[in-house]
Amino acid sequence: MESQQRTEIASLGEFGLIDHLTRNNETLNAGTLLSVGDDAAVIDHFGKQTVITTDLLLEGIHFDLAYTPLKHLGYKAVAVNLSDLCAMMATPTQITISIGISNRFSVEALDELYEGIYAACHRYEVDLVGGDTSTSLKGLVISVTAIGEVLTDQFITRSGAKEHDLICVSGDLGGAFLGLQLLEREKRIFEENPGVQPELSQHVYPIGRLLKPEPRTDIVAFLQEQKIVPSSMIDISDGLSSELLHICKKSGVGCVVYDDKIPIHPESKAAADELNLSAITCALSGGEDYELLFTIGQADYEKVITNPAITVIGYITPAEQRALLQTKAGPTHPLTAQGWNAFQ
Numbered sequence: 608m609e610s611q612q613r614t615e616i617a618s619l620g621e622f623g624l625i626d627h628l629t630r631n632n633e634t635l636n637a638g639t640l641l642s643v644g645d646d647a648a649v650i651d652h653f654g655k656q657t658v659i660t661t662d663l664l665l666e667g668i669h670f671d672l673a674y675t676p677l678k679h680l681g682y683k684a685v686a687v688n689l690s691d692l693c694a695m696m697a698t699p700t701q702i703t704i705s706i707g708i709s710n711r712f713s714v715e716a717l718d719e720l721y722e723g724i725y726a727a728c729h730r731y732e733v734d735l736v737g738g739d740t741s742t743s744l745k746g747l748v749i750s751v752t753a754i755g756e757v758l759t760d761q762f763i764t765r766s767g768a769k770e771h772d773l774i775c776v777s778g779d780l781g782g783a784f785l786g787l788q789l790l791e792r793e794k795r796i797f798e799e800n801p802g803v804q805p806e807l808s809q810h811v812y813p814i815g816r817l818l819k820p821e822p823r824t825d826i827v828a829f830l831q832e833q834k835i836v837p838s839s840m841i842d843i844s845d846g847l848s849s850e851l852l853h854i855c856k857k858s859g860v861g862c863v864v865y866d867d868k869i870p871i872h873p874e875s876k877a878a879a880d881e882l883n884l885s886a887i888t889c890a891l892s893g894g895e896d897y898e899l900l901f902t903i904g905q906a907d908y909e910k911v912i913t914n915p916a917i918t919v920i921g922y923i924t925p926a927e928q929r930a931l932l933q934t935k936a937g938p939t940h941p942l943t944a945q946g947w948n949a950f951q
């Protein structure tokens with residue numbers, strides 16, 4: 608995972624390390640008035656409103672370095688925060704990165720992490736404007752804060768869904784969870800028999816979904832272009848059921864979702880079959896897909912279906928009807944929040 612050369616962090620010191628990690632840092636946004644190098648960054652949103660979100664990633668809890676390349680980890684740490692901004696219909700503009708590192712990591716390893724961080728920054732045109740660097744006794748800790756902007760009062764919350772609204776989802780679901788199951792399986796095989804090479808070439812898609820999620824800035828742009836204003840929106844980090852229940856609770860509504868409408872990629876379905884799992888269950892309860900879940904008024908139906916990356920999966924009902932999964936076979940089931948739980 609690490610390149611040949613190993614430079615000890617101690618040889619640079621904290622300030623030398625920060626300088627090293629940010630030596631090529633450039634800013635793209637006019638609003639980034641002051642970036643890395645002072646006590647704080649200064650950002651101007653030129654009259655727009657500021658949207659801010661933060662996430663903490665702990666080794667052994669949120670990621671496993673046995674199968675997560677550091678470059679992917681850096682990219683993902685940024686991507687998941689940008690996804691939260693997308694879920695508000697905000698445009699990402701800046702991030703800060705804080706890391707806790709032990710001497711287990713070399714400067715070269717941190718370079719890989721930052722390569723992924725900068726790759727995500729370039730791709731999504733956000734500026735890295737600061738952070739913090741500290742020693743950690745054991746695991747790697749990464750905290751990302753992402754900042755974005757919206758036109759005044761144009762942010763979308765979880766609380767505006769109304770009866771008869773249509774429930775939409777971007778992309779496809781369950782892939783990241785299945786990718787995780789495949790990697791966990793290969794890790795177990797490798798631990799029992801280190802000679803065996805992992806056989807994952809047929810599962811590039813679900814593994815990619817886990818290791819390299821992309822925030823759906825394209826969906827936000829599409830909705831803006833089409834002048835579709837969702838009544839509520841959330842990103843799918845813990846599984847479709849859990850996110851739907853958040854919208855229902857916050858909006859004071861119920862919902863019906865059709866199991867045969869839930870978008871599942873063929874390679875995710877193949878992985879589920881191989882692992883003896885239900886692909887629908889993985890879509891409902893598996894986390895980390897980072898797709899957008901949102902509700903729209905029925906008047907926007909014709910516009911929304913012109914985008915092949917968006918699927919209408921159900922509709923909003925009165926609160927008394929609760930949240931239901933309508934199966935193709937006939938019976939309905941209450942949706943339950945079996946979302947991924949960091950404390951399990």
Ligand code: ADP
Pocket residue numbers: 625628629642643644645646647704705706735736737738739740
């Ligand atoms: P302070 O003592 O005020 O916390 P630091 O020495 O921690 O200052 O940080 C100096 C500058 O480097 C600040 O602009 C800070 O935001 C930035 N910085 C610190 N650590 C990181 C990091 N890991 N990645 C990016 N920028 C960092």
Ligand code: MG
Pocket residue numbers: 738739740
């Ligand atoms: Mg500091």
